[in-house]
Amino acid sequence: MPNKIAVEARNAVKVFGQGDTSHSALNDVSISIKQGEFFTLLGPSGCGKTTLLRLIAGFETPTSGQILLDGADITALPPNKRAVNTVFQSYALFPHLTVAQNVGFGLQMQGRPKAEVKATTAEMLALVKLDAMADRKISQLSGGQQQRVALARALAPKPKVLLLDEPLSALDAKLRKDMQIELKRLQHETGITFIFVTHDQEEALTMSDRIAVMSAGNILQIGAPRDIYVKPANRFVASFIGETNFLPGTTAPGGVRLDCGATVAVDGSFMPGKVTLAVRPEQVRVQGAGTAGAIPAIITNWVYFGTDTHCYLVLSDGSPVVARLQSPAMGEAGLEIGASVGVTFAPGAAQVLKD
Amino acid sequence: MAIGKDRTRRNWLLSAPALILLTLAAAGPLLIMVVYSFLSPGQYGNVQWIFSLEGWRSILFTEDIFEPGKYTLADAHLTILMRSLKLSLLTTLITALVGFPTAWFIATKPPKTRVLWLFLITIPFWTNLLIRTFAINEVIRNEGLLNSFLLWAGLITEPLRIIYTDTAVFIGMAYVYLPFMVLPIFAAIDRFDMRLLEAGFDLYASRLQVLRRVILPIVKPGIIAGSILVFTPSIGAYVIPRILGGGKNLMVGNLIDLQFGQGRNWPLGAALGMTLLVIVMIALAVYTRVTNRENDRG
Numbered sequence: 001m002p003n004k005i006a007v008e009a010r011n012a013v014k015v016f017g018q019g020d021t022s023h024s025a026l027n028d029v030s031i032s033i034k035q036g037e038f039f040t041l042l043g044p045s046g047c048g049k050t051t052l053l054r055l056i057a058g059f060e061t062p063t064s065g066q067i068l069l070d071g072a073d074i075t076a077l078p079p080n081k082r083a084v085n086t087v088f089q090s091y092a093l094f095p096h097l098t099v100a101q102n103v104g105f106g107l108q109m110q111g112r113p114k115a116e117v118k119a120t121t122a123e124m125l126a127l128v129k130l131d132a133m134a135d136r137k138i139s140q141l142s143g144g145q146q147q148r149v150a151l152a153r154a155l156a157p158k159p160k161v162l163l164l165d166e167p168l169s170a171l172d173a174k175l176r177k178d179m180q181i182e183l184k185r186l187q188h189e190t191g192i193t194f195i196f197v198t199h200d201q202e203e204a205l206t207m208s209d210r211i212a213v214m215s216a217g218n219i220l221q222i223g224a225p226r227d228i229y230v231k232p233a234n235r236f237v238a239s240f241i242g243e244t245n246f247l248p249g250t251t252a253p254g255g256v257r258l259d260c261g262a263t264v265a266v267d268g269s270f271m272p273g274k275v276t277l278a279v280r281p282e283q284v285r286v287q288g289a290g291t292a293g294a295i296p297a298i299i300t301n302w303v304y305f306g307t308d309t310h311c312y313l314v315l316s317d318g319s320p321v322v323a324r325l326q327s328p329a330m331g332e333a334g335l336e337i338g339a340s341v342g343v344t345f346a347p348g349a350a351q352v353l354k355d
Numbered sequence: 356m357a358i359g360k361d362r363t364r365r366n367w368l369l370s371a372p373a374l375i376l377l378t379l380a381a382a383g384p385l386l387i388m389v390v391y392s393f394l395s396p397g398q399y400g401n402v403q404w405i406f407s408l409e410g411w412r413s414i415l416f417t418e419d420i421f422e423p424g425k426y427t428l429a430d431a432h433l434t435i436l437m438r439s440l441k442l443s444l445l446t447t448l449i450t451a452l453v454g455f456p457t458a459w460f461i462a463t464k465p466p467k468t469r470v471l472w473l474f475l476i477t478i479p480f481w482t483n484l485l486i487r488t489f490a491i492n493e494v495i496r497n498e499g500l501l502n503s504f505l506l507w508a509g510l511i512t513e514p515l516r517i518i519y520t521d522t523a524v525f526i527g528m529a530y531v532y533l534p535f536m537v538l539p540i541f542a543a544i545d546r547f548d549m550r551l552l553e554a555g556f557d558l559y560a561s562r563l564q565v566l567r568r569v570i571l572p573i574v575k576p577g578i579i580a581g582s583i584l585v586f587t588p589s590i591g592a593y594v595i596p597r598i599l600g601g602g603k604n605l606m607v608g609n610l611i612d613l614q615f616g617q618g619r620n621w622p623l624g625a626a627l628g629m630t631l632l633v634i635v636m637i638a639l640a641v642y643t644r645v646t647n648r649e650n651d652r653g
Contacts, residue, residue, distance in 0.1 A: 059553055079556040092554035096572045105568075106558035157559065 005071065006035040006193040007056055007161055012065035014051050025051040027217040028065070033161075033195060038187050040196045042204040043214035044240070049197045052214075053163050056195065058082050070160060080109070085154035086163040089170070091146050093138045099149050100125065100134040106157040124152040127186065144175045151186065161193045168203065180207055201241045205229065213237050235353045238278045245284065245321050246353075247277040256352060260317040262295040264345060270352045283349030284323035286311055286335075287342045294342025297321060302335045311335055313343060385632075392625035400619045410622030414630060432610065439607040440634065442521060443589035446528040447536075450585050451578060453529075454536035458577075461537075462544035473541070476534050484531065488598045491527050492518065495599075519601030527595040532588060536581035543577025579646060587635055607631050 014026040026048045033039045041049035054060045055067055058079035067075045074082055085106065093102050104121040112120075125131050128148035138146065147167060154162055164183075168176045184207055187194045198204055204211050205225040212222045213236075221233040232238035235246070249258040251272040255265040264277060287294050297313040300320075304327065311323040321343060392410045394402040415433070416426040461472040479487060494500045495517040502514040517523050547570065555565040571578075593608035600606070605613075607627060614624030 057553075057557060059556075079553070080559045080561060084557075086553075086557045088550060088554060090548075090550055092548065092550040094551060094554070094569060094573075095548075105555075105560075109555075109559040109561075109564055109568075153558070 004035045005032050006037070006069070007031075007033040007195065008066075008068040008071075009052065009055065010066040010068065012052065012055055012067065013063045014048075014055060014060060015063045024217055026055070026062075029217070029219055031212060031219060031222070033193060035193055036191055038184070038194045038196065038207060038209045040198060040204040040208035040211045041214060042198055042201060042211050042240075044199055046216075047214040048217040049199075049214050050165060051217075053086075053165055053195065053197050056161070057084055057086050057163050083157075083160045084163060085157060085159040085161075086165060087150050087154045087167045089166045091150040091167075091170075093146060093149055093153070095138050097138070098134065099130060099136050099138065099141070102138065102149055103152045103156050105153060110157060120156055124156045127155070127189070128152045128182075143171055144179070147171060147179060148182075151183075155186070155190060155192070158190075159192065161195060162187075164194060164196045166197055166199070168198070169200075176203075183207065205241070213240060215240075231351070232278070232353070235276060235278070238351075238353055243281050243322065243324075245279045245281060247279065247315075247319050247321070248274070249277055250274055251352075256350070258295070258315070258317070258319075260295065260315040260319060262315075264295075264350050266350050266352055267348060268352070275352045278351050278353050279321075279345050279349055281310070281322045281324035283346040284321060285344045285346065286313070286323050286325060287344060289340040289342050291342040291344070294344050297341055297343045299335055299337055299339050299341060301337060309335070313341070315343075388625045388628050392622055392629055394622050396620045396622050398619075400615070400621060402621050407622065410620070410624075410626040413620070413623045414626055435605050435607060435610050436630075436634075438521065438604065439590050439592075439631075442525050442528065442606065443586050443592070445525055446532060446589045447582050447586045449525075449529050450533050450536040451540075451582060454533060454540055454581060455578070457533075458537050458540035458544055462541050462547075463549075473538075476537055479531070479534065484594055485598075487531060488527055488595055491523075491530060492598055495523055495526065518599065519603060521600075521604055523599040523601075524592075524596045524604055524606070527599045528589050528592055531595060532585040535584040535588075539580035539584065540574060540577040543574040543580075547573055575646060579643060582642065583639060586638060590635060590638075591631055 009029055009031045012026055012029045013024070015022050015024045017023055029048070029052060031052075041052060043049045051060065055062050056069075058074070058077060058081075062075065065075075066073055069082065069084065094105065097105065100121050103124050104117045107117040107120055122131070122134075125134055128151055130145060130148050130152065133141065133145060133149075138149070141149065147170075150167070167183075168179050171179060180203060183194070183196075196204075196207065205228075208225055210222060210224055211228055213220045213228060213233075215236050221228055221237050223231075228237065229241055232241060232244075238244045239246070247258050249256040249264075251257075251270065252263055255263050256275055256277050257263045258277065266277070286297075286299075289296065295315060297315050299311060300314050301312040303310045303312075307327055309325050309327045311325055313321045313323065315321060323343070391402050393406055393408070395405040395407040395409065397403050412426070413429065413432075415429055417429045419425040419427065457476075461469055461476070464472060482490075492499070496502070497514040497516065497518060499518070501517075502511075505511045506514065517526070551569055551573070552565055555569045560568060590606075591608050592606055593612060596604060596606040596609055600609075602609075607630075611624050611627045611631070614620045614627060618624070
């Protein structure tokens with residue numbers, strides 16, 4: 001059954017502290033994570049994503065609400081009684097044990113036979129390509145290697161769910177990209193449900209099957225990366241995932257009348273009144289001044305990024321707009337700072353957002 | 356090359372005061388003791404410069420007064436040596452058992468209160484050892500606080516006889532040396548990464564397994580340091596057995612004092628002192644070897 005639910009949180013609330021100093025880390029969060037899914041909890045620091053992860057791991061107990069694993073209520077179970085393992089942000093590897101002893105620790109604690117511990121440890125070390133390092137001390141490994149040991153250690157007991165708490169945040173950019181691919185591969189090969197916590201939206205978009213965007217203890221939107229990017233539920237999601245131009249305006253027949261005077265056609269229905277229009281930079285086109293239907297703008301700056309060139313513009317009411325253009329298409333003609341141009345949006349690109 | 360030579364000379368010059376002090380204050384007296392242990396006792400104390408193994412032999416064997424040349428085992432000396440060993444090992448064990456939870460308690464407090472607790476641990480050091488020992492005497496003697504309270508509470512009908520027993524000496528040493536155990540273990544736990552506890556629990560370890568497989572192996576250097584700091588002064592204790600043992604329950608320290616005092620047998624005293632040193636060194640070697648082997652076994 002591909003759509004069986006692996007982990008479920010029902011009305012999970014977590015309040016830290018008491019009385020006046022109490023602070024709510026999670027407000028009534030409900031979530032269902034499917035078996036075999038790569039699920040990401042995404043949000044800025046302090047949004048409650050790590051708290052939710054720790055509730056699933058068992059390091060915290062919810063103030064109210066329930067946590068279910070494979071349909072069974074595990075809210076009251078301690079971490080060592082849950083078939084869930086964690087890859088910690090700091091790795092938390094045992095410094096007094098070798099690489100192999102670290103990887104075999106969970107199996108040993110489960111009381112598996114020695115031969116099985118040995119075999120599974122070897123298998124896991126092969127999986128993360130650390131066979132040659134089995135007898136090293138942890139302190140002799142690089143950051144990336146430690147990361148792999150942490151992964152192998154958490155995967156060795158074959159948990160139902162693997163929790164990953166910002167595991168890539170300590171790595172440099174290059175290693176990070178490699179580990180993203182590596183993690184996807186591991187998830188594919190083991191078939192284990194991954195719950196991944198990150199504040200890096202790019203990481204979330206490239207790796208996840210589904211993403212839950214969190215802010216201030218609430219889940220704002222759950223969906224596939226494309227859905228979240230193309231149809232953000234509100235202004236926070238739109239600004240947190242990718243870059244977005246926000247243009248103030250008022251509803252008008254057939255669309256939105258921007259503060260600069262131009263009217264933009266928008267699909268769908270919305271409440272009349274003051275609104276914000278969101279347009280992704282790659283959906284903005286820069287054309288010659290006076291093009292039919294184009295909004296007049298002035299180029300303030302442009303920056304060359306290789307494949308892309310970012311063009312910074314300003315509308316007549318002072319609203320800034322960024323356009324991400326393909327570099328070759330642009331050529332010589334065009335981007336002079338101070339030049340008057342016309343701006344159009346790709347059909348269906350402009351969206352009205354709730355604040 | 357020349358610079359290297361200069362630097363070497365300067366380093367020697369800089370460490371010279373420390374080296375001289377070490378030689379004079381540590382190695383020198385030790386050497387005197389070694390020499391004295393191989394000499395003959397003088398009539399009124401001191402030594403005669405005649406080579407003799409009598410000092411060393413007297414540790415274990417006594418010469419019969421009526422039959423010179425006949426030797427019997429020196430039971431009194433053996434009893435004292437065994438008591439010293441037993442009491443100091445017990446003291447090390449109990450201070451470790453009590454000291455570890457204490458150190459853990461302090462190390463897991465928030466930094467502000469931690470300072471206060473550490474301060475409280477060191478308060479006994481403010482008072483002279485002699486006074487503290489008399490205070491313990493005051494607590495455990497027959498008409499002391501403990502017995503008065505127990506009698507008053509009706510828990511006993513006759514005072515418990517603790518004072519002037521091995522138990523009294525043991526209580527005194529455990530009390531006095533406990534901070535020496537707590538402080539190094541605290542330092543080790545303070546460096547311990549508490550996130551490893553969560554990693555242990557996450558990997559199916561029970562609380563006891565986390566203690567045995569994660570905490571103890573990592574803070575072990577602190578426990579070893581504490582054990583050395585407690586065992587070494589315990590086995591050489593002098594004041595505590597003198598006061599709480601009431602002159603009957605002697606330890607090696609008292610025996611050595613006796614030889615240099617009333618016994619007027621300096622060579623025996625010196626030989627006993629050297630024996631004490633050797634016992635401590637052997638005990639430390641065995642202890643570190645055993646704990647390291649345990650570590651290797653994982």
